[in-house]
Amino acid sequence: MSPDHVRLSVLDLVPVRTGQSTSEALAASVSLARVADRAGYHRYWVAEHHNMPSVAATNPAVLIAVIAGATERIRVGSGGVMLPNHAPLVVAEQFALLEAAHPGRIDLGIGRAPGSDPVTSWALRAGGSVEADAVNRFPEYVETVMAMMDPAGLPLDLQGRPYLLHATPSASSTPPVWLLGSSDYSARLAAELGLPYVFAHHFSGQGTAEMLALYRETFQPSPYASEPVTFLTVNVCVAQTDEEAQRLARPQELAMVALRTHGALQPQLTVEEAAEVSLPPEHEDLARAMRERWVIGSPETARAQIDELAERFAVDEVMVHPVAGSSAGSDRRRSPAREATLELLAGAAVPR
Numbered sequence: 001m002s003p004d005h006v007r008l009s010v011l012d013l014v015p016v017r018t019g020q021s022t023s024e025a026l027a028a029s030v031s032l033a034r035v036a037d038r039a040g041y042h043r044y045w046v047a048e049h050h051n052m053p054s055v056a057a058t059n060p061a062v063l064i065a066v067i068a069g070a071t072e073r074i075r076v077g078s079g080g081v082m083l084p085n086h087a088p089l090v091v092a093e094q095f096a097l098l099e100a101a102h103p104g105r106i107d108l109g110i111g112r113a114p115g116s117d118p119v120t121s122w123a124l125r126a127g128g129s130v131e132a133d134a135v136n137r138f139p140e141y142v143e144t145v146m147a148m149m150d151p152a153g154l155p156l157d158l159q160g161r162p163y164l165l166h167a168t169p170s171a172s173s174t175p176p177v178w179l180l181g182s183s184d185y186s187a188r189l190a191a192e193l194g195l196p197y198v199f200a201h202h203f204s205g206q207g208t209a210e211m212l213a214l215y216r217e218t219f220q221p222s223p224y225a226s227e228p229v230t231f232l233t234v235n236v237c238v239a240q241t242d243e244e245a246q247r248l249a250r251p252q253e254l255a256m257v258a259l260r261t262h263g264a265l266q267p268q269l270t271v272e273e274a275a276e277v278s279l280p281p282e283h284e285d286l287a288r289a290m291r292e293r294w295v296i297g298s299p300e301t302a303r304a305q306i307d308e309l310a311e312r313f314a315v316d317e318v319m320v321h322p323v324a325g326s327s328a329g330s331d332r333r334r335s336p337a338r339e340a341t342l343e344l345l346a347g348a349a350v351p352r
Contacts, residue, residue, distance in 0.1 A: 006310045009043035009319040010036045010048060010342065011079050011202065011233055014056040014063065017251070017268040017325070020332045025056045027333040029063075030070045032322070035339045037071040043078030044071070044122045049275065050116035050124065054268045068102045077107025079198075079233075079319075084134035085124045086140050092148035092167035099149075099175045099299045100168060106175040109198065110145070112138050112186060139189055142179070146224075149174045157216035163263075177224065179334060183207075185316035187215040193267075194222020196229035201284040201293075202321045208232070211221055212313055231317035232309055235294040238341040242297040248337050250274040251325030253287045260286060270328045295325070299344040306345075321346065 010034060016025045035046050045100045046063040049055040057063060060078035061088075068193040081091055099106045112135060114121040125134070134141065147154040151171045153164040179190040183199040189216070190197035212230060219228045235252070239245040251274040258265060261283060269277070279287060295305040308319050324337035 006099070006306065006315075007042045007231075007317040008040075008306075008346065009075075009231070009317060010041050010047070011045050011047065011107035011321040012057065013049065013321070014125075015082075015268050015335075017332075018270050018273060018328075021055050021265065024332040025062075028335040028338075029056075030067060031334045032188075032338055032342070033067045033071050033074070033076075034135060035342050037074040039342055041074060041342065041346065043075040043077060043107060043319065045077045045107065045319065047079050047158050048082045048085070048111075051120040052116075053266050055342040061091075061098065064098055064106065065101070068098065068105060073105075076102070076108055077104050077175070077178075078109045079113040080109030081108050082111050083138060083141050083145070084112060084114060088144040089148060089165070089167070092145045093339050095145075095175050096149050096171055099173055100171065103173050107178060108145075108175045109178040110142060113182075130226070139193075142177070142193070142195075143180070144191070146174075146177055169305050181211070181307050183292050184211060184214055187211045187220065191215050191218040192220060194224050196225055198230060198319070200233060200235060201291045202233040202235045202319075208313060212315075219262035230315060231319055232313050232315045233319045233321060234306070234309060234318040235323045236302060236306075236320070236342045236345065237294070237296045237337075238299055239303045239324070239337070240298060240344075242301055245296045245298065245302075245324075247271060247275065248324040249294065250277075251293065253291060254279075256290055257287050268325065271325045272328050274325060280351075295320070299347060302345055 012029050014029045036044050044067060046060050048059045048060050050058055060081050064076050081122055094106045148165055148167040153166040156163040156165055178196045178198055178199050179186045181187060182203055187197060197215045199208050201208045216228045237245045237249040239248055248271060251269045254274055254277055255268055295302050310318055322341040324340040324341045326335055326337055330336050
């Protein structure tokens with residue numbers, strides 16, 4: 001694999017910053033997706049997080065419909081749908097319709113984590129138990145979603161009589177299913193089912209090599225993939241200079257420190273607000289450790305770091321999570337620094 005041919009994709013959590021409404025944050029993500037589409041990025045995935053003041057990506061299927069309708073050729077998918085939060089039939093119906101509306105452009109990435117706090121998880125399940133039900137039945141639910149999206153449907157036996165359950169009446173294609181994870185559980189399951197797999201390197205940053213090796217070594221060929229299929233995710237901030245990129249990455253650093261230390265969650269700070277924040281030494285050490293696993297710098301610096309990551313983990317695709325913060329006076333319906341990250345990186349890259 002030559003690093004000159006690393007394919008680039010995008011992960012978007014639809015961040016909400018100080019003074020920005022949800023409507024404005026969504027408009028900014030649509031603008032970012034159009035930038036990615038024009039710049040030649042391969043995929044644009046959106047996450048699922050709930051009840052967070054800095055994240056508007058609560059419903060991947062709705063976001064995918066909006067973004068796919070606003071772009072022309074880029075693949076659009078979920079990174080990912082948190083399956084324990086949803087009935088498998090609902091997920092299958094949503095993505096069967098998305099695939100019908102945008103054939104060949106939809107990806108269904110599935111995760112096992114709740115993507116929320118325990119109270120919100122309880123509300124998502126209408127007061128039902130997540131741990132005792134959906135999490136424990138996750139492998140079954142994954143296979144159920146895939147079977148219901150398949151044109152053949154899911155065969156059921158109802159008191160000795162056959163019954164077929166279809167996600168949509170007449171599917172002509174189905175979206176590929178990816179398993180996402182930050183532990184060995186999803187790596188083992190993806191290998192067992194013969195599915196594409198992505199380790200959440202942008203979130204964890206530790207154990208990536210071990211999880212990818214486990215997946216590759218135990219992979220079983222299937223109708224979905226004849227060999228292991230995976231890529232790398234990473235937090236990225238690119239600016240004209242290394243120093244400016246470091247400054248723009250600070251709001252995301254502070255947000256992640258708050259999340260990891262159980263601090264107060266709030267809308268993402270502007271770059272100016274973040275520059276005024278002083279952390280305790282132990283929290284600054286945590287921020288520094290996280291920053292070392294991110295890609296931050298000028299286009300040349302960032303491209304070199306992405307090439308090195310691709311070679312180290314033997315992948316030919318890297319999904320970038322653009323984490324550049326916004327200035328106080330910037331257009332609230334756009335994310336100029338995130339857009340610049342994608343444009344500058346694409347200009348230094350040779351996407352396939």
